[in-house]
Amino acid sequence: MTRGYRSPDPAAVSTGVEASEAAGRFVGQSVKRVEDRRLVAGYGQYVDDVRLPGMLHAAFLRSDLARARVRRLDTTAAAGLDGVVAVLTAEDLNHYVDSLRSSVNPPDLAIVPGHVLAPGDVRFVGDPVALVVAEDRYLAEDALELIDIDYEPLAPVVDYEQAAGSPHLVHPELGTNLGASGSGPDPGLARVFESAHLVVTETFHQQRQCNMPMETRGLVAHWQRHAGRLDLWASTQSPHELAFTAARVLQIGEHQVRVHMGDVGGAFGQKVYSGRDEMAVLLAARDLGRAVKWIEDRRENLMASNSARVDRLTVTMAVDADGRILGAEIDHLSDSGAYPLGGAPAKSAQLVSMFPGPYRIPRLGWSTATVFTNTVGRGAYRGPWQMETVGREMMIDLAAQRLGMDPLDFRRRNVIERAELPHTTATGRVYEQISPAETLEQAAEMIGYHSFRAEQAEARARGRLLGLGLSLFIEPTSMGRGALGAEGAVVRVEPDGTVTVSMGTGAHGQSLETTIAQVVADELGVEMERVILRQGDGTPYGFGTGGSRSAVIAGGAARAAASEVRARIGRIAAHLLEAAPEDVIVDRGSAFVAGTPARQVSVAEVADAAYRRPESLPEGVPEGLEHTARYRAPEVTHSNAAHACICEIDSGTGVVRILKYVVSEDCGNMVNPMIVEGQIAGGVVQGVGGALYEWAPYDADGNPRATTLLDYVMPTAAEVPILEHGHVVTPSDTPGGHKGVGEGGAIGAPACVVNAVNDALGPLGIRLSRQPLTPDTIISAIAEAESR
Amino acid sequence: MLAEYGDEAKPLAGGQSLVPMLAMRLARFDHLIDLNNLGELTGVEHTGDGLRIGAMTRQATIGADPLVASHAPLLAMATTHIGHFQIRNRGTVGGSLAHADPAAEYPAVAAALGAKLEVASVRGTRLMEAADFFEGAFATSLDGDELVVAARFPTWDDPSGFAFEEVARREGDFALVGAAVGVGMDTAGIIRRASIAMLGVGGAPVRCTEAETALLGCMAVGGDLDEADIGRLALAGSEPTDDIHASSSYRRRVGAVIVARAVAAAARRAVESSREGCDV
Structure with missing residues (x-):
């Protein structure tokens, strides 16, 4: 209701005039979600729906102790199981990665040790110790049971309220359990507290919760050595962040990475960054040269995601x-x-x-x-x-x-x-x-x-x-700062007059295919169903979807790019109609002369001219009908x-x-x-x-x-x-x-x-x-x- | 087949507990014996003194069956508390009883009504009292070669009333604690028969005999019946389990409340049933 x-x-509130000015044919309307036609009918495409020829399946051996030294780790039996292609441990993978930093953390802030797999000791229940890659997931899990591991249990640091003073260290490399601290005392407060009518103190606690997306984390990675190309299918909020991590970890160029965005079954913050598990799968895929699929199960999601x-x-x-x-x-x-x-x-x-x-x-x-x-x-x-x-x-x-x-x-x-x-x-x-x-x-x-x-x-x-x-x-x-500060959009009217918007977003339930289409359709003056949003591979860099940023920043970029394209449609249409550009209105897929709607040309005809009849374009108007814009938020x-x-x-x-x-x-x-x-x-x-x-x-x-x-x-x-x-x-x-x-x-x-x-x-x-x-x-x- | 494979085989009924356990690799069997195509194990029939329900009868069928509603209403009441409808569409009465989850509904109903289980093997068929069948959490006195083929739920004489109450974290979750109660009266409205079985407080369904005895001789409604007292008596001396969802002390205290509510509801329904009887 x-x-x-x-x-x-x-x-006191800006309603009425300003709101209606902002509302368009589509923007401001409760348009039904474009995504639902396929999702409700069961035709969504998630990572686990991806099947490639020769694809292998990965499963992690995870620690069942909170803190322990690994006394013995013998993978011989697991590696010998029929159908197992590789069993990888810290020795195989950890030297490739120096830190777990993301594109929003400068290197000096990356205080967490960059261990892809547990480096001889485990630090939480769920800590990945080994990665088995096999012909199918059942075999991979069978092999996990054959890994011979022996731990020397150590006293764990479990209660965060006691952690700072604990003699036991979670990360021995850091010499402390204190991750960060800071303070900003207000010297004037003491006097305020002394003289106030009432001073109340209370301590509030929130409990450990999990993001719990319906779709757990997952990744399919395929490295084609001879093509120099890495194809990734991921459940992600941020395809470009994944490309950044993949390129960094595999020491290849970001231009070699293609992230294919399918549907994402929720994330709520969990799928912004790529963590240790994703890094391990990427490295395994590179070493093996075959597509590797990793789908986290619910138990892993609850104990080892975040x-x-x-x-x-x-x-x-x-x-x-x-x-x-x-x-x-x-x-x-x-x-x-x-x-x-x-x-x-x-x-x-x-x-x-x-x-x-x-x-x-x-x-x-x-x-x-x-x-x-x-x-x-x-x-x-x-x-x-x-x-x-x-x-x-x-x-x-x-x-x-x-x-x-x-x-x-x-x-x-x-x-x-x-x-x-x-x-x-x-x-x-x-x-x-x-x-x-x-x-x-x-x-x-x-x-x-x-x-x-x-x-x-x-x-x-x-x-x-x-x-x-x-x-x-x-x-x-x-937020208008750092990697999060701006987004890009390419708005391209195709030769038939349909519109493709390419963006670096990673919609995972926010309905961007609908809302971006609403924004662009209104800005261009075309029907909404003529506009499609493309995310992932081939889109301009962007941080993705998170931080409550898409309406303002992605919307701003789409609006800016579409606005330029609309101006160009107007100029081409004016030339074709022999009218002044300022007299041309673009609405419902047609450009017409104000006051004389019969003098009109469709956006499809304008596009056809822009691509296939460059000689018909007015002077100074570039061929083609697309524009790239970036929008930086306040x-x-x-x-x-x-x-x-x-x-x-x-x-x-x-x-x-x-x-x-x-x-x-x-x-x-x-x-x-x-x-x-x-x-x-x-x-x-x-x-x-x-x-x-x-x-x-x-x-x-x-x-x-x-x-x-x-x-x-x-x-x-x-x-x-x-x-x-x-x-x-x-x-x-x-x-x-x-x-x-x-x-x-x-x-x-x-x-x-x-x-x-x-x-x-x-x-x-x-x-x-x-x-x-x-x-x-x-x-x-x-x-x-x-x-x- | 059970005789042949013994512990290496497991009968598969509705699969609502067994399949997740297999998927999580908590249990493993060399053989699964699929009972789903055995039509002779399904159906509700009236046997004169009660109902005989085939082991593979789905919970959803039981919940909607008019014979169950009239002859074993407690079973119908409990059914709505089992999981969600998708689970009830697959889950079976035999599977639920044989699995013997301490927080499951049907074992408590079987205990409260004094049901008998029909158990078959190559050696023959025997009838087991529910009280003898449940030994503890996920443990029954079934032999390795035996299969539950049906459950017989006796019909109580009128006027009688039943209630099933439970508290769960969410709709459809296993009960933190629950009670299945039956109350039978004489024509004067005095309780002559009482049965209270609890789920979620012990390994097996718990019959609260002291509380049952205390109910006998009370007026069902408007008299000396102190439901809260009955509730406390039902839980007296019990040491319910402690888990992530509720402590033992929660189960003890709230169990008493649940019993009290169920007793009150069952007694009220018993009186209503006697009035309906007069109307006819």
């Missing part, structure tokens, strides 16, 4: 008697695991920078650290810094409770109003086109905030536990949202049911509202999963306890709440006025759900700060409260 472009204060969200955030907040926030201090500790994906430590800087969120928080002091542990490496996961929202929004509810203030009123008192923009946060961020106050009001109205409070009081009187949670945040999208484009939900807790079983969930979001002009809502809904479900269900814990010996989908509990359709969407539209100052929206749902949802649960448990004197809130967690809290 959708609330339209409306706001409680229409004057994990996320292992965060501890301590927040101290000072408020005055009226509920104004005077300042805050935060201390963040995160778990990087053993080999964090992409070589980058946790997103501490981003977390600190975003902590003030949509509120006036005049002072912020901070300290951060990330540590290595003998667990699977941390990776990017939808809103990798979202612990700032988790901690801030839970702290706000706590501070409001201590003040005896309603949490909505507390937020109203501190939220940044439109009249205050531009607003510079204590961390130096400048907000310009945001609307947190408007989204808060819209969400409060949609959830029925005030009538709920009456209903809640009545329910409590009858012993029912009903609660409402709120969560606000600013989402930093479309430093950052902020979007914002308010989440609200109502839950009921069964006090007998501890089961939480979410009765209603609303999101009011402002991502500027929407290319496709249906797709925006799909992005938000998917993120909310992941956030609900993080709050209530998903958890991949380790035992004290470092054994992962959730290695199947029976134990890693994802919310399913039955657990997904009824979700309503509201939109506030404040265009950004990028072309098209769009903002990113991909990560927001997952940023806002956990705190919203936990706040609702705490609100429901309020009468019992319970306040939880450690996720996930499983039935067991809630029942043990109730039991503890009863015994107090």
Whole structure:
């Protein structure tokens, strides 16, 4: 269900005129997804669908100990099994790779040792020790069982809160378990804390979660030595990043690498970078000269891909008697695991920078650290810094409770109003086109905030536990820096008038085939079904799809290239029609003279002239009909949202049911509202999963306890709440006025759900700060409260 | 074939547990004996004192069968809690009973209703009481050459009522803890027969005999029946399992709640069934 472009204060929000100006025949419309015709019918093409002649299959032997020295590794029996082509170990592969750096990490930041396979010692359960390549996957797995390996177990570092002080080192090469640390104290804060009406401190914990794409990681690599060509089929968010890694690891040119993009069954950050497993497969393919397929199974995905969200955030907040926030201090500790994906430590800087969120928080002091542990490496996961929202929004509810203030009123008192923009946060961020106050009001109205409070009081009187949670945040999208800063697009009108857009994106569920076609069709004045998006091999360099960047940056590049092509269509058409270029309108695939629609020529005829009748072109117009453009985004484009939900807790079983969930979001002009809502809904479900269900814990010996989908509990359709969407539209100052929206749902949802649960448990004197809130967690809290 | 291959062979019923175990290389057999084309192992028939259900009858069939709904309603109630419909379309009653998952629904129903299992081998056929059949988690007293060919669920005399309650992390998950309850009354509304079987608290389905005894002689509704007390009694002294999804103390405390709810629902239904009886 959708609330339209409306706001409680229409004057304050750019709707109406600007929105309709931005809307086109396709842009701004909920056009059905182009991708669905094949996906729904079962004709998607994923990596595992790729079958090449003579293709081999790879499987990894993975450590079943968290930390151990390898005493003996004998692959003779495995290598001798009929059908096994190679058994590779660290000795065979590791010397090719010096680091695990990606294109966003300068070499000096690549602090994780670059071991492709375990180098004589294993550092987490799942650590790849050997790679078997065989004629089929069954044989490869049979061979794994024949590898003779003997370990000398060592004491593992499992608990990240104890890792920094542990005498045991995850990476002996580094001499420390501390991955990175930093601080930015605010000397003025001490005085604020001393004189404040109220100072509240609380520590919040988020648990280990997994990205859990439906399609696990996978790669088919085929090196043709004599052609000097590497063909790759990958499940990736970033085909050019994969080419970068492949070229670096194999010491060949990027021009020799062809990455074929098929459909990608989800990634959520997991498939941005190529890790050790991919490197091993690439090296094996090069050595063997035959196509090698590696498809990760679900158990590997859960224990050896990456994990996320292992965060501890301590927040101290000072408020005055009226509920104004005077300042805050935060201390963040995160778990990087053993080999964090992409070589980058946790997103501490981003977390600190975003902590003030949509509120006036005049002072912020901070300290951060990330540590290595003998667990699977941390990776990017939808809103990798979202612990700032988790901690801030839970702290706000706590501070409001201590003040005896309603949490909505507390937020109203501190939220940044439109009249205050531009607003510079204590961390130096400048907000310009945001609307947190408007989204808060819209969400409060949609959830029925005030009538709920009456209903809640009545329910409590009858012993029912009903609660409402709120969560606000600013989402930093479309970063305009480094490898992520720009994207390229080639827009080419083919000789028959159809349009090919080539981009370096790596759509993995974002519907770019639809939205880019919408943007380009409107810009060119052609029908949408005449436009196709091509990704992967042969496209201009780009970082791919992630970081909530495609609408702004990829859309910006597509728009810029299409705009130039449209101008050229106009000039050619004007020449053919013997009219002035400024009088020519291109619409619905035809160019015609304004006021005289009968004087028209189709875009196909213009294209035919451009390619096949160069002599018919006007002077100064180049032959052909294509243009390449790159678009560099502003430093950052902020979007914002308010989440609200109502839950009921069964006090007998501890089961939480979410009765209603609303999101009011402002991502500027929407290319496709249906797709925006799909992005938000998917993120909310992941956030609900993080709050209530998903958890991949380790035992004290470092054994992962959730290695199947029976134990890693994802919310399913039955657990997904009824979700309503509201939109506030404040265009950004990028072309098209769009903002990113991909990560927001997952940023806002956990705190919203936990706040609702705490609100429901309020009468019992319970306040939880450690996720996930499983039935067991809630029942043990109730039991503890009863015994107090 | 079982007699010939012994432990090297495994009968394949619906494959909803066995196949994942094979795929994860947790179990391996030289031979799988596919039962799926044995038509004589399927079907629900009325035998006078109850129902005889062929071992290969799919859970979905049982859930939709009118004979089951009228003669063994507890079985129908439990069926909706088994996995998802895709699982129920494949999963069978015999497979579920023989697999003996401690958190599975049908073993608890069999224990609660006092079902008998028809077990066949080349040596002949015997009838086993559910109580004797389940030995522990994934363990039964089947001999290596024996196959469950049918399960017999007795019909309780009216007025009686049943309830199946469980709590799971998600719709379709194995129960953290659950209870199958049957209550039979006399015409005065006094409970004369009671059966409580729990799943998820022990290796095998657990009959809560003390709680059952405490129910006898109580008025089903509106009298001296204290369901919460029955629940506590049912779990008294039990030491349920501890796993990633729930602690032992959770299962003990919430198990009592689940039993209480199931007893209340079963008693209410027993009274309703007696009223329906009067109407006729």
